[in-house]
Each structure stands twice: as structure tokens, then as C-alpha cells.
Amino acid sequence: MKLASRTAALHAAILVVGLAAPFVFPAHSVQFAVFWIMVLFALTWDAMGGQMGYNSLGNIAFFGIGMYICAITQIGLVYDVGEYTAANGAVAIHFTDAQYFGGLALGTALAAVGATIMAAILSWVLAGIRGPYFAIGTLGVAIAAAELTAAWPWVGGGQGISMPVFPGAPGMRERFFYFACLAAAVACYLFFRWLYGTRFKLAVNAIRDDEDKAEALGLHTRRYKAVAWSSAAFFLGIAGALFGNMTGFVEPLETAYPTLTFGIFMIAMTLLGGKGTLWGPIIGATVFYVMRELTWTYLLGWQYIALGVLIIVTVVYFQQGILGWVKSRRPEWFGVKVEERGGPDSGKPRPAPAPKAVSA
Amino acid sequence: MVENLQILTGAPVFNVQLLLNGLSVGAIFALIAYGLGLVWGVTSVKNLSQGDMVMTGGFLAYEMNKHGVHPIVAIIPVAAIMFALGWLIYRIIIRRVIELDLFTSLLATFGMAIVIQQSLNLIFGPDVRTIKSGFDTLHLFGGQVDITQIRLIAIALCFLLAIAMVAFLRYSRMGQAIRATAQDPRAARVLGIDTDTVYALTFSLNAAICGAAGVLVAMVWVIAPFYGIGYSVRAFVIVTAAGLGNLPGVIVMALALGVIEQYSGFVLGAQFQQATVVSLLILILVFRQLSLLRSRRALQ
Secondary structure: HHHHHHHHHHHHHHHHHHHHHHHOOHHHHHHHHHHHHHHHHHHHHHHHOOOOOOOOOOOOOHHHHHHHHHHHHHHHHHOOOHHHHHHOOOOOOOOOOHHHHHHHHHHHHHHHHHHHHHHHHHHHHHHOOOOOHHHHHHHHHHHHHHHHHHHOHHHHHHHHHEEEOOOOOOOHHHHHHHHHHHHHHHHHHHHHHHHHHHHHHHHHHHHHOHHHHHHHHHOOOHHHHHHHHHHHHHHHHHHHHHHHHHHHHEEEEHOOOOOOHHHHHHHHHHHHHHOOHHHHHHHHHHHHHHHHHHHHHHHOHHHHHHHHHHHHHHHHHHHHHHHHHHHHHHHHHHHOOOOOOOOOOOOOOOOOOOOOOOOO | HHHHHHHHHHOOOOOOOOHHHHHHHHHHHHHHHHHHEEEEHHHOOOOOHHHHHHHHHHHHHHHHOOOOOOHHHHHHHHHHHHHHHHHHHHHHHHHHHHHOOHHHHHHHHHHHHHHHHHHHHHHHOOEEOOOOOOOOEEEEEEEEEEEEEEHHHHHHHHHHHHHHHHHHHHOHHHHHHHHHHHHHHHHHHHHOOOHHHHHHHHHHHHHHHHHHHHHHHHHHEEEEEHHHHHHHHHHHHHHHHOOOHHHHHHHHHHHHHHHHHHHHHHHHHHHHHHHHHHHHHHHHHHHHHHHHHHHHHOOO
């Protein structure tokens, strides 16, 4: 009971901070919004990489796909997409409020659905590949998506697309997208929290521990892989749609498919926080994002080197992540009972755990 | 696209041009992929910073060339420097990831790739460079096909290096130790082979090979700090398609990839060249998965 009330207090505190942030520091709204996107990145990556042991280097592809679907929907509702991109930003369309928000809502929904469908197709094609081949294959998907988008003039090619201008007062734009990103991250957290409470978590953990045995026990491993990847893609698509509008400019290599920045950030954040846990990615995202903002500010020019070094150090020397480290130090905080060595019970065999009813 | 195909069928000489270009870059790919396969086979580390090591070699030669060293002569000192660098990287990073799971090594070398490419960017700037080797261009078929002599020299050097490596692995005592470790590291350790030194030497040799390949890339083609990842992906395509420890397969695949890339660049347009390589990677992985699925069905 005590743990539950503590968790509720923690949730409430985070929500209050999240809601108050743009009013307390209005100048940094965009940075805070990107922070929530980072949390979403880490949570979605962990669903595959941490819980299921399928390390994808190319999840960023869904982010980019979502961004482009949303951009094309928003523009396509009021103008010819080909003409708009061919004009290279010279055409300025005036969006009415209804057009803008209607387009944004429809675009975000389509982005989520499109990314989900893409993930389902990809998992049908790729998810039979295991281990490092899966990582390399997904990296290939992300690079190919970027290259193909850059070579497709209808969606702006390498030139990119200028996004519609936000109607309304100057300060409102940042605030609006901040709350949109916050809502997306919270929805993502609640969804995965619910999902990890179901049988799903046991199944994907079984796949991580031994896929062949899981399959032999009758788990439809491909179906689980498809569901895990699609739900990650669903939220990544939403994040892409919001991020594209927040930046105001969509371009394949740096904004939509940044394999070397966001694509690798999501992995670094999850590993830093502790993969395979619900809170690990969130803690990792927080620590990583603060560090990133500091290095970006004070180590200009060196920031990517610092990032690479951070990845190497995390991976090579700090495998278990922050949460894993705390867990090994203070297991009682996580409700794990540690038997004292040499206690009265130490000689007796442990009572067998009650058999769990698992429906097949 | 259709016009380009018509050019190829209408003027067969163009095919010769594309083939020659493809084979000359393919020979360099073979060298890079061979190094990747060597490290992969012996240490089971998949080096994603392979292409960035190639670029490092190219930039070292570029710097030496500014001080009057001919690039072909520069291959030797560049390989030596890269060997030392490889040893250092092994001591700091690779040594600790060999025992861990495979994704760890992949991610650690990906981090290395970022560090190397950004360092090159900081030191040499983001521009695309090339080294003038000062050789003539040969005109074949009455001037319709041009090939620079340096390309032919590069092909020859690639094969010379490959032969030297194979001879080293087959006949020297250390080479035998490397092959023994690749087969079974535990048994090798039991028999008194210092596997740590073997791993270090393998990784350093790979770095030296990459350095030499980088000098050739700088002479035949261009180098830039961010072009490394393309070479890493190509090396992965080649090794994955050919299979580990299959040297003839690596050579054939590398030459084929070089030619395929030239053709797709010509027919579809230069912007699709990179996409072709990556699509090929995905295709090969899917194909491997299908053959694996078949064998699993057969087991049932």
C-alpha cells in the first residue's frame, strides 16, 4: 500500500512539474518539448530493445515516416503537394484556424497509423532476423528511408518542405506544441505501463531470454514481435508529426531520419537508464538530455565526440544502467526480498512457489 | 532511366567503362570487407567503425601528401600508424566488449564511428578531398573509355595486399594462432595461445588494412569525414552475402557490388547509388532469413 501511494505521489509531482514548466520558463518551452519527445523515444525503444531483446538501430525511420505523412496531409488538404514542394517554399499558403488544426489532427492520426502499418510490414519482412543482423538490417532500413526520401522530388527531395505557419500569437505556438508533446509522452508511458502489466510482458521477456524455447512453448513469437514494434512505431509516428510542425521545416537527413543523432540517442538513453524496466528509459532520458544540453552549450564543436564517448562508456563500462545499478545496490527498494545469509531459514529448502495459472 | 538503358544497349562501350570503374572500386571494397570478416571471424566483434577507419587512413595520406610524400609511398607509414591506433582501440574498448553480448560490440563500435568521424570533421573540415597521384589516364577504344592508371594500380595493390594477408595467415606461426583462435578460442587458450594478443593483433591488422584501403580510396575516389558509414554498410553487405571465412566469396561479392553500384548509379541516377547498396543489404538479410526458415521447416 505504501509503495502504491508513493508511486501516485511521484506521478502527481512529475505531472505538476510537466504542466508548470512552460509557464515558469516560457523561453525554454521548445527544449522541454524536445525532452518529452526524448522520453517517448526511450520508452518506445525499450519496448523492443529492452523488453524483447530485439535491438533496432533504425527505429528513427518511423519518426521520419510519421513526420512526412503529417506534412503531406496538412499541405495536401488545401494545396497541390507537388506544386508546393516544387516552389521550394516560395508559395505561402494562408491556413485558417480550422484548416490548420484540422490538418494537424488528421495528419497526426494518419502519421500514427501509417507508421504502425509500416512497422507491421517491416516486422513481417525483418523480424525473423535475429541478433546483430536485425540491428544492421534496421539500420539499413533507416538509411534507405532517408536516401529514398531525399531522391523523391514530390515530397521535396533533399530540399525539404516548409511546414504551414502556426496561426495565433507568437508565444502560443511553443506552448501548444509543448503540451502536445507532453500529452504524447504521457500517453506513451500509460500505454506501456498498462501493456507491461499484462501477459504481453512475460511473453516478450520470454522471447528475449530464449526465443526458440518460447516458440516451442507455443508462443506466437512473430505476432508478439509485430505488436511490440507496431506499438513503438505508433508513438514514434505521433512524435514525428509533432516534431516536424514544431521545427517548422522537414528535411530528410537532419530532421526526419537523423540516424546518427536521435536514432542513436534513443538507444543511449535507454541503456544509460537501464533497459528492460519501465522507469529506466525515463531516468536515462532525463540524465542524457540534461547532459546533452550542457555539452551542446559548453562544448560546441565537441558535442558529438562527447556523445560518442558517452555511448562507448555506457556500453562498455556501465552495462546495467542507472536503474540496474541502484537495483543491485538496494534491491529492497524494488520490493525484492533478500534472504540474510546464515539466518534461521538458510539451511531449510525454500517452499515451492505456488503454481501460477497461465492460460495458453 | 529508359534513355540511360538505351545508351547502354546502343553503345556497348559504355558497359566496358562501367565495368572497369566497378571492378576498381570493388577491389577496394574487397579489401575492406576482408578486414571486417577477419575481425568478425576471430573476435566475433562486428566493427561498425570500419568505414571511418578507412577515412582516417585517407586523411592521414592526404596530410602526408601535403608534405610531399607520394600517396603510394604513404601506404606504408599510414598502415603503421593505423596499426598502432588499432592496438590502442583494442586495449581501451574492444577488449572489454569481446566477452559481452553481440549488440554491445555493435553499439560500442558505432560510438567509435561517431567519435572518429567527428574528430576528422574537427581536424580536417567537412570538405570532400582527393589526392592527386600524378598518373596519366589511359584512353581505350579510340578514346571512348577512359581509365586512370591509378585505378589499375589500385586493383593490383589490393590483390597484392590480399595475397600478403592470406600468406601471413596460412604460413606464419602467428597467422596459424589467429586461425586457431577463430576456430575455437577456448581450445586455443588451452593449447597455450595467448588469445588476448591474437585478438589485439587481429584488430590492429584490420586497422592497418583499412588505412591502406583508405589511401587507395583517396587516390581513386574522394574522401570526406562523413563518407565512412557508406563503406561500413558495403563491407557488411559483402561479408553477410559471402558468409564468414569465405575469401573467394568476399572477392566475388565485392567486385559484383562495385559493378552493381556503378550500373545503378548510371541507370537510376547518382542519388540512388547509396539506396541501392542499402536495399541490397536488406534483400540479402531477407533471403538469408528465408533459407533459414526452410532449414527450420526441414528440421520439423
